Amino acid sequence: MLSKISQKFGQLNFSRFAAGNLLNYSSFSATQKHIRHCSTIPKFVCWKCGNDTVRKPEIICSSCKIIQPIHHGISYFDYFNVKRDFVINQNELKKKFREIQTAVHPDKYGLHDEKVQKMADDHSSFANHAYKTLSDTRKRALYMLENSDVGENSPDHELAMQMMELNEEIEECNDRDELKEKLKEIEEHINDIVHTMTLHFEKGKSENAKKDLDKLRYFDRTKKLIIKKLE
Structure with missing residues (x-):
């Protein structure tokens, strides 16, 4: 046969x-499904100090060093600042994941107010799921296809x-x-x-x-x- x-x-x-x-083809939530590649938004403003960048949303403000909320439309690729390709440099991805993990670890924000603590929790969860998706061949393929115009x-x-x-x-x-x-x-x-x-x-x-x-x-x-x- x-x-x-x-x-x-x-x-x-x-x-x-x-x-x-x-291993799991249907584990993506509605939130993950609506995420779209986004690279041409003109300006992102820090919620704390008002500093802005025309390039991309920052995880940590380059001016006041405070954590920022996750940008609503950001893709996993843009979040890690890697090229949107099916073939990914896994060493580079892992390095950036660890850098973000360190920067947003909730323990670093234990003395901050609830708003900042929630941002840290959100980033930690988002970074973990994004990394698991992009580091896995099948999950990465499904993610890219879900965020394309291809039909059934x-x-x-x-x-x-x-x-x-x-x-x-x-x-x-x-x-x-x-x-x-x-x-x-x-x-x-x-x-x-x-x-x-x-x-x-x-x-x-x-x-x-x-x-x-x-x-x-x-x-x-x-x-x-x-x-x-x-x-």
Whole structure:
């Protein structure tokens, strides 16, 4: 069955597929869904001293050094001041996350009034969720697609049926060597999908990337099933 699926991908030009460990595809709140990339707002003013910057909203005011509220329209990419690309320098992202974590840690604002303490709590929570999203391949892909104009794709019923048959075979299989071989093949498909999805994002082909992510879900489920059988 797995070879049949491989043949199907060859016939359909597997270069259409792509992506990487989204364990939870529906955990995003309404607040996260309405966030949009924002980079052309003309001015941001400090709520405390009135200092303004025409470049981007500041987390800590460069003038009075007081924490600022999270800008309503800011994207995760802008929050960490990284380029809005599917491929991210993870070391750079982690470094900026830690810098922000240190700057907004709620313990630093224990003697401030409730307004400032709430801002610190909000930043701490926002930074953690933003980092978890951008540092995870599947979550990052979903976030970028949710904040694009791409619509829903028509389900691939043929692939769904073939994956269902494969999952049934795996459920009935008790040969560990065979299961390990199938796991290896599934992981190879996943790697190919991730590579192709990366190319689609680079070329601005969001609809193709969305299809890639949809297909990746099938392979993630099958991979988890095999791993469970091998435990």
